[in-house]
Amino acid sequence: MVYESRTPELRDAPDVAQVLKANRLALARLMTVRLLIGVGLVAVSVILQRVTGADSFFLALPIPVGVGVLIMTVWRAAYGIRVFQCEKVLRHYPLEFRPRVLMKRAKWTEYGDVHQIRVTTRGQHGAPLMLAVNAAGRRRWPVEAEEGAWLAGDLPFGGVLVVPGSNAMLFLKPADWDKTARKRAEADAQRIARAHQAGLHRMTNRSWMMRRGA
Structure with missing residues (x-):
């Protein structure tokens, strides 16, 4: 099942190049x-x-x-690879507006806060629980996302969430990889190939951020 936005309002999608530039600069400032x-x-x-x-x-x-x-700082810098992973996802998936993002809880880690979220779509139920981490290393949850955000990706595999206004960019993976296995198995060849191209096909687990390739 492809997750598509059914939001009736016409919205201008964020400029991907500008979002990526803002997050690279934010990560560089943090490290500096x-x-x-x-x-x-x-x-x-x-x-x-x-x-x-x-x-x-x-x-x-x-x-x-x-x-x-x-x-x-060196430890945190190693996970700056998330910015480049987000860039790869944004090359292969278009941004689609999602009307609401619910943040359930957050877990503090040495490399950044990992947020447990649910990305909802009007008229659809059963959205998978996702893990999200700010690609630029910020710990603060972007509360603007609760009013809607832009999603690039395929939730059973993962994706990128871009918050309008703040340019916050979050890398997403399913909170329970095994639980979403059936939805990935039901995906057609085109969806699976796109997930591979975007680097979203790899397994994740509770300590997913500890593995750079997750």
Whole structure:
């Protein structure tokens, strides 16, 4: 079953190139700020110790903190691949407006908050529960999505959600891959081929964000 928007209102879809550019810049800014904080903590500690000549625990404390920030920044940067995965999906699927997105709950992780959501369509029932993560690394849930958002993809396989106004871009995968297996098995050859081209055919699980290829 293909998920199609039945929203009667005419809406202008977001400019995909602009959305991708905004998210790349947001990810770059996030990484830059974190790098500056990490380097700054280490540098301040080293400078203070040399200037004062003191060998104090408190003066040295910023060093491990700064190194920790740098390590976490590298860790987070590794998952910036989500922006490129979203770009791949947007190359193969058109954006279709969905009138409402329900955010059920969120789980904090080191690499970003994972939101459990349901993308609803008027006149359709049984939309699968999805996991969503902000491609640019932001943790805040874009509340504007509750008034509607643009979906590119095929929900049993996954997709991308673009929130109008904020340019927030969320990478989606089914919350329970096995539970949606029947819907994928019922998909025709064209849908399956498109999912492969967009990189949405791979299995996911509870720790899906821990696997870059998920």
